[in-house]
Amino acid sequence: MDLEAGPIRPRSDGGGPAVGKETDGCNVRKDLFLAYKTLGVVFGGLVTSPLYVYPSMNLSSPTEADYLGIYSIMFWTLTLIGVVKYVCIALNADDHGEGGTFAMYSLLCRHADIGILPSKKVYSEEEALLDNQSAMARRPSKLGKFFEQSITARRVLLFIAVLGMCMLIGDGILTPAISVLSAIDGLRGPFPAVSRPVVEALSAAILIGLFLLQKFGTSRVSFLFSPIMAAWTFTTPIIGLYSIIHYYPGIFKAISPYYIVHFFLRNKRQGWQLLGGTVLCITGAEAMFADLGHFSRKAIQIAFLSSIYPSLVLTYAGQTAYLINNANDFADGFYKFVPRPVYWPMFVIATLAAIVASQSLISATFSVIKQSVVLDYFPRVKVVHTSQHKEGEVYSPEINYILMVLCVGVILGFGGGKAIGNAFGVVVIMVMLITTVLLTLVMIIIWRTPLVLAGLYFIPFFIMEGAYVSAVFTKIPEGGWLPFAVSIILALIMFGWYYGRQRKTEYEMTNKVSLEHLGELLARPEVQRVPGLCFFYSNTQDGLTPVLGHYIKNMSSLHTVTIFVTLRYLLVAKVDQSERILIRRLGPNGVYGCTVQYGYADSLTLEGGDDLAAQVMNCLRWHIQMDSAGRRPPVSVEEEMARLEAARLAGVVHVRGKMRFHVGEDAGWFDRIMLGFYEFLHGVCRPALPVLGMPLQQRVEIGMLYKV
Template sequence: MVMPTTRLDSDHNLKFHCKRSGLQSKAQKFLEKSSKAETAITCIVLLGTCMLIGDGALTPAISVLSAVQGIQSRSAKITQDHVVILSVIILVILFLFERFGTGKVGFTFSPIMLVWFGAIAVIGLYNIVKFDPSVLKSLSPHYIYYFFARNKEEGWELLGAIVLCITGAEAMFADLGHFNKQGIQLAFSTVVYPSLILGYAGQAAYLIKNPEKLSTTFYSSVPEPIFWPMFVVSTLAAIVASQSLISASFSIVRQSIALGCFPRVTMIHTSDKHEGQVYSPEVNYFLMIVCILITVGFRGGPEIGHAFGVAVILVMLITTFLITVVMVVIWQTNIILVALFFLVFVGIEGIYMTSLLNKIVQGGWVPFAISAIFIIITLSWTYGRSKKSEFELSRKMSRQEFDELVTRSTRLPGLCFFCTDLMNGIPPIVRHYVQHIGSLREVMVFVTVRILPVRSVLPDERFLVAKLGPNGVYRCLVQYGYMDKHTMEGDVYSESVIAALKDIAADEQEVEMLHSALRSGVIFVLGRIILKMDEKHSWFEHFVVDNLYRFLQKNFRSNVATLRIPPGKILQVGMLYEI
């Protein structure tokens, strides 16, 4: 079985492993001891995760639609139906392109983003000089006060539209695992932010002289000779922004799987340098279908903007809360600075959120609907796994019971690898297996596989072995990095495990037993657990475990699906857990 990245003392000795400080703040100790606090933070994280995935479906739809709609200003014969069809074609190509990996996609699109930001900066500067240079006075924050003093309640309602001006820039850095801190700071400070300021200021200057062009401001403000080149660049830039959120969805699902909060899907690492660069076909095609449905359903209307705004602001609010927790627990920042950060950002984002509340019925419900699907999946999976773990821990075999079971069993020649995700103790399915089979192989090795957050684990650090009981019973912890091939095929794997076991053998007789078992043949035993709630539980618990969890368990990839095990040497043992 494949285990999440549980920390062990031996991890500090791995040459590729990053060592971290062992200091703990009072807040960290509180979170570790308070189950209610951990549950609250987990729920907030899950909500933010699901909202970000919803953002990953909305961003491509609104970005591509907004870029493509520019062609309508060229001819009255081009209808909204043409825009939707062209947008769907672009979106399909974008999602199909994702399989090539974030690194290759980013390398291909980086020049496009430089051209895009350079172009909007130059066009913005041109419009400022041509139409109204005084528009640069808007950089002064005191105009915020004048805006609300003049517009009052209408100004507050307009915040729901203004929020779209601050979305999109964050898409470039949606998955921070793909960039380092210095790169983000340098790119945003010297390229992204100045270009956006000039671009928006230029459009404002253009609108001062041409207020009737409000609905087509961007393309109308582009000088006629460069319209088509700018149309191409803006469409490509929309694709880049979309790709960033899609990649972020892959990474956040991978992290949820590692924490045991999401059923296992295919995760393909596309870079041997960056752990965060992954691709998931299942997530990719789910987002593609949802994105196409949104594009066809809303057809570029204002509802898609409302949905996008609600999703982005909610993600920002949740991010601010979690960053505050990180500042207190991990960074151990001065509490005054933490409070100042929290109040300022929650105040700004909260005001934007309140202006979007009346937009929920006008399209703002979409991110909640997408999030609800993933929340149901994550909560059902997390609850089912927790019940399964509680059952196994409460009914795991004692050392004495296991020794008696081994002593009574008939021993057959050969080597048996019994795969389990229980790192400490012997799972109850072993009792079920021995009672029905009535025999054990000469050498039995309980195998647990761990995937570590490192690029590769050296061969001499791959196996951690120990004796589990008398008469040739051992435990083996197999450790892989995210770029290692998780294979148990061929003779190399079995011979490597036997070589590791020889190091802890007591005498030559035990060594000979190991070699004899290897020569006699190898079998892999996999356990398949089915949960069933008994009558004392509520109907809701029955529905979650007996229906939702079992459906996910059956239709998603199993824990051993990522391992390459010889198909002709597998014996699967099933057991019904009535809990």
């Protein structure tokens, strides 16, 4: 249906770049406040990494030179990947405030014709206008043309984006497990009698409690968690400074890259293998990017540069200074370097901080799942917006409880933190390498960065992260297989859903009913207009669903008044009531088109005491009166109003089309497997259209089989 949309308000929630948004002193104070809140949600994996980096390294007879080399590697990894790559560059590659690998893929699809399926997202007029002006002002780059012309390249790009999303979900499983387990393991120092199963049981109980809190939303949780993370962020560097002064004041000489070179020359193969442990110092950086929808870019940058980065640099320096004088304590590198008088306060803070670390990856997982569902690359799950002001703050009950089961399963199944650390390293670096590739494409295709500058970004980071990848791959037999297993399962689900949706979209576009064809169908002598009012729901944005033609041909009838309803999801909080429902006369008598526009904080069930059908009827009456003033309708206003009221009194029915695949015996084996899998997913996922407050006795589903 070609329905005209009214002006929609731009975003103004601070969760991303808003059109026409001014920066003033009030916004600066808001960013500082959000920076404090950000400590409690976004950086969990990063700030708790001192708990498990050194314990995950398999050191043998380490020397002072070894520790200096390890600290130098961690310092430059934090600086280059954390500061340069993510804070300075990646945070700018957002898709209307959303971050992460799938957001970058969506950004590429909007600026170049490289997508596979059309996006269901609809942006505000101002945002869409800016995107169109930007695209029209520049011709496609050579790389963009290559992707547009090659379906193979587009599928490879989709696979890379899907793999990155799957790896981040794997991160959401492993970060809570390793963070909480490493923190609770501190009980075994003062109390050696505490067994490993007791630590695992306590960790599992804490995680279950955390997942049960998710339904209250990120904002409410962050108010509780921000003071905890602030305490952790500012106490660990103080202990680090104490250890530096007490054990090794000259530790910062290790900032020199000379110590990295000397470390690899001395340790050779073993030094390369130790990269699998040092990579954990930057865990959580990708979640920081994926959590961009929860907080503004500036808030994340302020929080990272002013507190997180210096805190990590000083904490790792303090741990290294302690270990230089206590070379064999690396198996418990964090708790051993904590002075005895403050051990228990730090244990409490560490445990609470580990809970916050888990929150950061859980929130990131909700964000990427929501992005993929909206883009129609993942089976529909329930997504609840927990904030009236931020589109990015979401919660999914199904995903939440699946994550909870998997996290507890990892703790009870793996037991020791070393195996989880091996799996963790694989996830961390793989998703970072994927981000590097996608970000390079964004630079070249969208930002039009000169190839020389794009190469200066891509080559160093690809080499550095490639070295990390080669090291962590050696850990696959020792627990690193877990994220690959999870990613393969998720990728199969996404690919099965994508393949089915692609075939369905192709069929609908080929067989959609035009307005001319609708008129021809209704003009047939065997087709009767039966009394009643019919709301015919469809998610086809351009044209009428093929289910309509199937319905008319088989039933030989259509209600005297039929309203084709299409829902449009806008990236705004709330749509003004004057713009909520748009009506248009489609041509044949008694046939209308209706677009219901809603934002992420709007309710589609009941509003103002009227259900959706009553609101549409009110808008239709108003449209009939206003439309008659501008042109001469085929019937008088009185006749049209009388027909509408008679149809309402005769009975209201809500019709929803449901197209299913029928895989015949002559279909190929690939179609049999993939479309059968899609039908299974389609049967267990949530319906495409919400209930909308329809009475049960008025609902009708029209099925249609598409033979393959």
